[in-house]
Amino acid sequence: xxxxxxxxxxxxxxxxxxxxxxxxxxxxxxxxxxxxxxxxxxxxxxxxxxxxxxxxxxxxxxxxxxxxxxxxxxxxxxxxxxxxxxxxxxxxxxxxxxxxxxxxxxxxxxxxxxxxxxxxxxxxxxxxxxxxxxxxxxxxxxxxxxxxxxxxxxxxxxxxxxxxxxxxxxxxxxxxxxxxxxxxxxxxxxxxxxxxxxxxxxxxxxxxxxxxxxxxxxxxxxxxxxxxxxxxxxxxxxxxxxxxxxxxxxxxxxxxxxxxxxxxxxxxxxxxxxxxxxxxxxxxxxxxxxxxxxxxxxxxxxxxxxxxxxxxxxxxxxxxxxxxxxxxxxxxxxxxxxxxxxxxxxxxxxxxxxxxxxxxxxxxxxxxxxxxxxxxxxxxxxxxxxxxxxxxxxxxxxxxxxxxxxxxxxxxxxxxxxxxxxxxxxxxxxxxxxxxxxxxxxxxxxxxxxxxxxxxxxxxxxxxxxxxxxxxxxxxx
Numbered sequence: 001x002x003x004x005x006x007x008x009x010x011x012x013x014x015x016x017x018x019x020x021x022x023x024x025x026x027x028x029x030x031x032x033x034x035x036x037x038x039x040x041x042x043x044x045x046x047x048x049x050x051x052x053x054x055x056x057x058x059x060x061x062x063x064x065x066x067x068x069x070x071x072x073x074x075x076x077x078x079x080x081x082x083x084x085x086x087x088x089x090x091x092x093x094x095x096x097x098x099x100x101x102x103x104x105x106x107x108x109x110x111x112x113x114x115x116x117x118x119x120x121x122x123x124x125x126x127x128x129x130x131x132x133x134x135x136x137x138x139x140x141x142x143x144x145x146x147x148x149x150x151x152x153x154x155x156x157x158x159x160x161x162x163x164x165x166x167x168x169x170x171x172x173x174x175x176x177x178x179x180x181x182x183x184x185x186x187x188x189x190x191x192x193x194x195x196x197x198x199x200x201x202x203x204x205x206x207x208x209x210x211x212x213x214x215x216x217x218x219x220x221x222x223x224x225x226x227x228x229x230x231x232x233x234x235x236x237x238x239x240x241x242x243x244x245x246x247x248x249x250x251x252x253x254x255x256x257x258x259x260x261x262x263x264x265x266x267x268x269x270x271x272x273x274x275x276x277x278x279x280x281x282x283x284x285x286x287x288x289x290x291x292x293x294x295x296x297x298x299x300x301x302x303x304x305x306x307x308x309x310x311x312x313x314x315x316x317x318x319x320x321x322x323x324x325x326x327x328x329x330x331x332x333x334x335x336x337x338x339x340x341x342x343x344x345x346x347x348x349x350x351x352x353x354x355x356x357x358x359x360x361x362x363x364x365x366x367x368x369x370x371x372x373x374x375x376x377x378x379x380x381x382x383x384x385x386x387x388x389x390x391x392x393x394x395x396x397x398x399x400x401x402x403x404x405x406x407x408x409x410x411x412x413x414x415x416x417x418x419x420x421x422x423x424x425x426x427x428x429x430x431x432x433x434x435x436x437x438x439x440x441x442x443x444x445x446x447x448x449x450x451x452x453x454x455x456x457x458x459x460x461x462x463x464x465x466x467x468x469x470x471x472x473x474x475x476x477x
Contacts, residue, residue, distance in 0.1 A: 005017055025189045035409075044078055085150070091232070094177055100128070107177070107217070108177045112134040113139060117155065131158055140157060148390060156385050157385065169220050170219050173220050176217040176218075177228050178214050178217040179228075183238065218253070221315045226315075239281070239295070239311075256311065259310070328382060331386075332388065350418060367397070438460050456473060
């Protein structure tokens with residue numbers, strides 16, 4: 001019986017491919033610069049004996065090696081607090097190629113589980129807006145949790161089929177990422193069943209959907225804007241062939257951008273092998289072809305990553321006349337002036353800060369108060385949002401509020417009152433879910449900080465602190 005990888009023999013070293021696919025992936029992480037500087041993470045890593053090697057196409061991405069495996073990397077405190085994100089190196093390539101800029105409006109067409117969305121938001125330094133779209137409910141919850149843990153305030157999550165954007169939000173976005181659903185053959189190094197369950201039928205079905213999504217991305221992008229198409233599979237039908245077909249369909253409206261001109265300045269990556277490998281596939285598709293497009297194909301054996309593909313396109317002319325689709329109200333409501341004033345005064349009195357900065361605003365969704373940037377809140381949309389912003393506090397209904405842990409882990413260091421800086425022993429007890437003794441002068445809700453890392457909240461009463469750290473922080477510790 002032929003091996004599933006034998007289909008790639010015409011344009012790569014098949015034995016090298018099979019060998020690399022049998023090896024485990026290198027651990028890789030990305031620093032979330034919304035919460036942590038790269039230098040801080042490097043110091044943290046050094047203290048834990050981790051060896052870091054930068055991912056060549058992402059300044060904040062690092063291959064990570066360690067000798068002590070007694071504690072899972074996913075249970076590391078900075079990971080639980082959202083200071084770094086476990087993300088495969090190849091997955092960092094599409095957001096880097098998109099290169100979103102502060103102030104822009106970005107569409108992440110197939111956003112869940114959120115690794116690329118959070119990478120783009122961090123690159124924008126919280127300015128501008130990312131529309132993060134997906135259609136499956138369980139994936140949307142994963143996406144929301146990733147945004148919350150990362151401290152994101154300028155993202156709106158929408159639940160629509162991707163094709164909807166091409167018609168209803170035509171030419172609304174400065175840049176569009178189409179990281180399309182695929183047969184995921186490139187992920188097989190993680191132990192997935194992608195190779196075993198991939199068939200000609202599933203490849204064809206994915207390619208049809210991907211073509212529709214990429215066309216929607218082209219329509220949704222502004223003239224002069226950038227589209228990045230990517231997959232984590234290796235099939236020709238879902239990658240080079242699909243992009244070439246799209247270029248033929250929109251031959252006068254889109255063009256290919258060389259990836260060296262797309263990456264953020266200052267990155268030193270020799271991408272010649274990735275471009276050469278994509279050219280070999282194009283030559284296989286059309287032996288008479290003389291002009292090749294600079295797509296990127298990452299075979300697992302080339303950079304010791306997952307299998308991956310990416311292409312960068314620029315829209316040069318309109319592809320569809322925009323429809324006049326009226327905006328609809330968001331699910332959330334603005335706070336009334338007197339309530340906003342009351343919350344600000346209460347925060348200042350209780351914590352010595354409002355936890356807000358220039359361009360921030362608070363909105364309400366039921367009993368939840370959310371922190372969102374004003375630009376994001378004021379962005380008109382022709383559909384109700386699924387969620388937006390960062391959980392800020394809960395309205396207790398009696399004039400009091402309780403800060404959400406997502407706000408505390410993002411901005412807890414702003415506070416100058418009702419803060420308890422705990423020692424190592426107290427941290428260990430809290431991580432085990434225990435209540436702990438505390439200074440008698442502490443009373444009520446208290447922000448817990450360890451080594452300048454805001455951890456969450458506790459409730460102090462008569463010398464005892466009731467543990468209110470997030471369940472994900474306690475359960476994973």
